[in-house]
Amino acid sequence: xxxxxxxxxxxxxxxxxxxxxxxxxxxxxxxxxxxxxxxxxxxxxxxxxxxxxxxxxxxxxxxxxxxxxxxxxxxxxxxxxxxxxxxxxxxxx
Numbered sequence: 001x002x003x004x005x006x007x008x009x010x011x012x013x014x015x016x017x018x019x020x021x022x023x024x025x026x027x028x029x030x031x032x033x034x035x036x037x038x039x040x041x042x043x044x045x046x047x048x049x050x051x052x053x054x055x056x057x058x059x060x061x062x063x064x065x066x067x068x069x070x071x072x073x074x075x076x077x078x079x080x081x082x083x084x085x086x087x088x089x090x091x092x093x
Contacts, residue, residue, distance in 0.1 A: 029058035
């Protein structure tokens with residue numbers, strides 16, 4: 001069974017970073033509390049239907065785009081996470 005919430009969180013972060021905006025900036029655009037976006041991205045909070053619509057509008061995507069698993073997004077995210085991990089190893093040496 002597909003985990004739609006994980007896909008949503010991953011895609012939300014992907015499109016937010018693609019637009020080069022912070023969690024705070026997205027929360028302002030969505031007219032929500034400053035921790036709401038971070039809570040959703042970390043999986044500590046679940047977005048309401050209304051919030052899904054606001055997030056999609058703020059990111060200039062359709063709500064469906066936030067739920068679609070796209071291998072290119074997954075590959076880009078994995079590459080970024082590996083680079084961060086590699087950078088942290090180098091810093092610790």
